[in-house]
Amino acid sequence: MPKPMEEYKWHELRIGCVIEEVGSAREYKTGGWRSMKPVWDESRCIKCGLCWLYCPDAAIYQKEDGFFTADLDYCKGCGICAHECWPKAIKMVEDEK
Amino acid sequence: MKKGIEVSIAASEAAKLARVEAIAAYPITPQTHIVEHLSDIVANGELDAVYVTVESEHSAMSACIGTSAAGARTFTSTSAQGLELMHEILFIASALRLPIVMAVANRALSAPLSIWNDHSDVMAARDCGWIQLFCENGQEVVDTIIMAFRIAEDHRVLLPVMVNLDGFQLSHVVEPIDFPDQKDVDKFLPDYKPLYTLHPDRPLTMGAYATPELYTEAKFAQEQAIINSLPVIKEILSEYSKKFKRKYNILETYNFEKSDTVFIAMGSVNENIMTAIDTLKKDKKSCGLVKVRLFRPFPDAELAALLEKKKNVIVIDRAMPAGGMNGPVYNEVAALLRRYNIKANLFNYIVGLGGRDVLPEDFISVYDEVVKAKKGKSKEKTNYKVIGVRA
Amino acid sequence: MLPNIEIYAPNVVPKEEFVVSGHRACQGCAEVLALRHALKIFGKDTIIAMATGCMEIISTPLPTTAWTQPWIHVAFENAAAVASGIEAGLRILRKKGKIPDKDIHIVAIGGDGGTADIGLQALSGALERYHKFTYICVDNEAYMNTGIQRSSSTPYGASTTTSPAGKVSIGQQTWKKDMVKIAAAHNIPYVATACPSYPFDLIEKVKQAKMANGPSYLHFLSVCPTGWRIPSEAAIKYGRLAVETGIFPLYEIKDGKYRITYNPEPLRPVKDYLKGQGRFRHLTDEHIEYIQKRTNEHWEEIKKLASLK
Numbered sequence: 001m002p003k004p005m006e007e008y009k010w011h012e013l014r015i016g017c018v019i020e021e022v023g024s025a026r027e028y029k030t031g032g033w034r035s036m037k038p039v040w041d042e043s044r045c046i047k048c049g050l051c052w053l054y055c056p057d058a059a060i061y062q063k064e065d066g067f068f069t070a071d072l073d074y075c076k077g078c079g080i081c082a083h084e085c086w087p088k089a090i091k092m093v094e095d096e097k
Numbered sequence: 098m099k100k101g102i103e104v105s106i107a108a109s110e111a112a113k114l115a116r117v118e119a120i121a122a123y124p125i126t127p128q129t130h131i132v133e134h135l136s137d138i139v140a141n142g143e144l145d146a147v148y149v150t151v152e153s154e155h156s157a158m159s160a161c162i163g164t165s166a167a168g169a170r171t172f173t174s175t176s177a178q179g180l181e182l183m184h185e186i187l188f189i190a191s192a193l194r195l196p197i198v199m200a201v202a203n204r205a206l207s208a209p210l211s212i213w214n215d216h217s218d219v220m221a222a223r224d225c226g227w228i229q230l231f232c233e234n235g236q237e238v239v240d241t242i243i244m245a246f247r248i249a250e251d252h253r254v255l256l257p258v259m260v261n262l263d264g265f266q267l268s269h270v271v272e273p274i275d276f277p278d279q280k281d282v283d284k285f286l287p288d289y290k291p292l293y294t295l296h297p298d299r300p301l302t303m304g305a306y307a308t309p310e311l312y313t314e315a316k317f318a319q320e321q322a323i324i325n326s327l328p329v330i331k332e333i334l335s336e337y338s339k340k341f342k343r344k345y346n347i348l349e350t351y352n353f354e355k356s357d358t359v360f361i362a363m364g365s366v367n368e369n370i371m372t373a374i375d376t377l378k379k380d381k382k383s384c385g386l387v388k389v390r391l392f393r394p395f396p397d398a399e400l401a402a403l404l405e406k407k408k409n410v411i412v413i414d415r416a417m418p419a420g421g422m423n424g425p426v427y428n429e430v431a432a433l434l435r436r437y438n439i440k441a442n443l444f445n446y447i448v449g450l451g452g453r454d455v456l457p458e459d460f461i462s463v464y465d466e467v468v469k470a471k472k473g474k475s476k477e478k479t480n481y482k483v484i485g486v487r488a
Numbered sequence: 489m490l491p492n493i494e495i496y497a498p499n500v501v502p503k504e505e506f507v508v509s510g511h512r513a514c515q516g517c518a519e520v521l522a523l524r525h526a527l528k529i530f531g532k533d534t535i536i537a538m539a540t541g542c543m544e545i546i547s548t549p550l551p552t553t554a555w556t557q558p559w560i561h562v563a564f565e566n567a568a569a570v571a572s573g574i575e576a577g578l579r580i581l582r583k584k585g586k587i588p589d590k591d592i593h594i595v596a597i598g599g600d601g602g603t604a605d606i607g608l609q610a611l612s613g614a615l616e617r618y619h620k621f622t623y624i625c626v627d628n629e630a631y632m633n634t635g636i637q638r639s640s641s642t643p644y645g646a647s648t649t650t651s652p653a654g655k656v657s658i659g660q661q662t663w664k665k666d667m668v669k670i671a672a673a674h675n676i677p678y679v680a681t682a683c684p685s686y687p688f689d690l691i692e693k694v695k696q697a698k699m700a701n702g703p704s705y706l707h708f709l710s711v712c713p714t715g716w717r718i719p720s721e722a723a724i725k726y727g728r729l730a731v732e733t734g735i736f737p738l739y740e741i742k743d744g745k746y747r748i749t750y751n752p753e754p755l756r757p758v759k760d761y762l763k764g765q766g767r768f769r770h771l772t773d774e775h776i777e778y779i780q781k782r783t784n785e786h787w788e789e790i791k792k793l794a795s796l797k
Contacts, residue, residue, distance in 0.1 A: 022300045049497035054687070151613055156614075163571065163575075193562075302558075305548035306548060
């Protein structure tokens with residue numbers, strides 16, 4: 001996978017600066033942008049997945065038990081999931097990092 | 098066997114011999130006959146290619162990037178305003194390292210609007226990262242277009258190539274031209290094997306942006322590519338010369354060895370300079386000529402080797418300096434004289450703007466003026482002269 | 489209450505992501521969300537030609553990329569022209585047997601500036617030439633990438649950095665350019681509006697666009713919390729309000745036939761949409777009344793067109 005930008009020598013870039021490692025943006029953890037994080041109250045969650053569907057960062061995933069949670073490596077804390085959760089199963093809380 | 102044919106038609110026939118697969122072009126005088134004939138041979142099935150009839154030159158070059166990035170051998174052609182409208186995209190085609198070949202029927206830039214020939218269009222596009230070749234006659238146009246694809250697509254190069262031919266003066270004249278056999282061209286120029294293409298079977302990202310941490314490295318890499326294309330260009334020209342029995346080099350000379358005073362010029366004007374040289378010879382005056390066929394990358398070491406022992410070097414430019422000290426070709430030569438510590442006297446004449454005729458007599462006068470010129474500080478206002486301007 | 493089929497989103501929407509986590513879109517960016525939905529439907533066998541803009545800049549700082557489909561960026565104004573070239577190139581290579589004979593969909597994507605302003609000519613050319621491709625305009629109603637300058641797609645009354653509201657100006661003084669009509673005037677088989685606040689409607693339209701036998705044009709209203717000056721969590725809500733007020737009707741034009749895909753009548757007053765947005769904060773009742781009038785007229789016009797056969 002790619003190394004940090006400042007470590008590249010000119011001859012290490014591919015011809016035409018092509019990037020073959022598709023999806024390598026995953027290297028960049030946007031979770032650091034966050035001040036609030038979503039928490040799920042599974043007693044209220046109906047597993048509809050709208051939180052997953054509305055997440056601009058594709059940072060919400062379904063666990064094996066069918067409930068949803070945020071991948072905190074990427075969740076930017078925008079709050080859309082909590083705002084759109086109609087059974088009110090998601091709350092945004094202060095993220096102590 | 099030679100065939101009398103208009104050079105524009107011959108240029109499109111050369112693209113056909115190169116088995117071009119995609120063309121995206123927009124009509125502009127004096128390039129029109131090239132694209133009209135291409136449209137014809139695509140329409141009647143002689144050339145199995147797609148022709149994208151774009152709505153501007155900007156989209157022409159953009160679509161060419163698309164066809165080339167998809168992996169198709171791509172050709173286009175333009176002139177003057179058209180070349181400037183694609184200016185932005187020219188840089189991107191070379192930075193993406195796409196081997197597009199473009200014939201430019203050189204024409205003056207507006208304003209005043211002029212459809213006639215000079216080099217102001219290509220000189221404004223000289224630093225776009227394209228390899229640039231200049232042709233003197235129709236035969237060279239045909240051969241150069243075929244060679245251009247070999248050069249562009251060579252994996253040691255992978256850069257777009259501009260083939261320059263003077264508008265009208267060359268594009269619209271009928272010349273006897275020897276067309277190579279298709280099977281020989283096929284052997285010389287096999288199918289394009291792209292290094293990277295846009296295809297879901299091997300997804301990739303083209304055209305990412307660079308932050309200050311990487312932009313310098315990206316541009317340095319691109320610069321190395323064009324610098325390192327020079328030996329490959331020489332190799333391909335020499336291979337073509339051997340196979341097709343017509344001699345091509347990046348620089349060509351005429352009456353050179355024994356002449357102290359030499360012209361440097363590009364394009365169709367060379368023919369009149371040669372006529373002038375022949376006339377001068379009858380008066381026992383010896384004058385030489387270097388025809389620069391390859392302008393980008395600039396063959397400085399090769400040109401230096403030729404100029405080393407010359408007394409007077411006269412550089413012919415076909416574009417105004419626009420407030421700069423000299424014409425663009427002169428600037429390259431001046432820089433190389435300095436780099437290689439060559440002591441020749443250097444002169445700059447700007448000729449043939451917007452289709453103005455420049456005759457052998459004009460070059461004879463230039464020669465006479467130069468050999469009589471006294472050394473020392475010039476009192477002229479500019480470091481160049483414009484031939485034929487009415488004062 | 490949502491209909492049953494919509495309740496379990498992951499069962500009906502493909503799970504695979506084509507614009508991956510780690511992209512640098514602002515918090516609550518509904519534009520990247522719209523693309524996230526659309527690209528799931530276009531699927532793996534897709535090539536994207538993207539204009540310069542927010543989506544390009546958030547996704548591809550060398551040496552990484554957020555895209556997993558083949559993707560190219562060339563310049564600002566030419567995504568449609570680049571897409572034309574890719575389509576034509578693949579067509580000839582397929583014909584010559586140089587690449588496998590498989591159906592690959594080409595998608596050009598540009599913002600409102602890249603579509604309605606600087607890229608309009610290239611788009612018109614590509615639609616007129618009838619390349620088989622989909623053009624998506626992700627419309628966040630200003631040049632957000634460069635710092636919220638007005639475009640011809642900025643709505644009347646919006647304050648931007650180049651149409652600031654001031655003592656003698658209400659902000660944007662012109663009405664939003666109707667890109668949908670312009671696209672439809674090319675007589676292409678499929679044109680539609682969509683908004684990621686209505687993901688299933690959007691997904692259905694992407695399917696139609698993909699299947700169209702010729703060029704298709706999708707216009708996505710893409711709520712931009714940064715440029716509209718709304719809280720990030722309200723991005724979906726404002727998309728919904730745009731639709732419920734009739735500001736942004738959801739409709740399609742399939743083979744020339746208009747159809748409203750979601751009828752929000754009775755329309756909510758436009759004030760509900762305008763009031764929470766920082767960009768409209770300065771508007772007076774008089775301005776709002778004017779916007780209400782024109783919004784009603786536009787909605788009635790769409791309704792009339794949709795009732796035509």
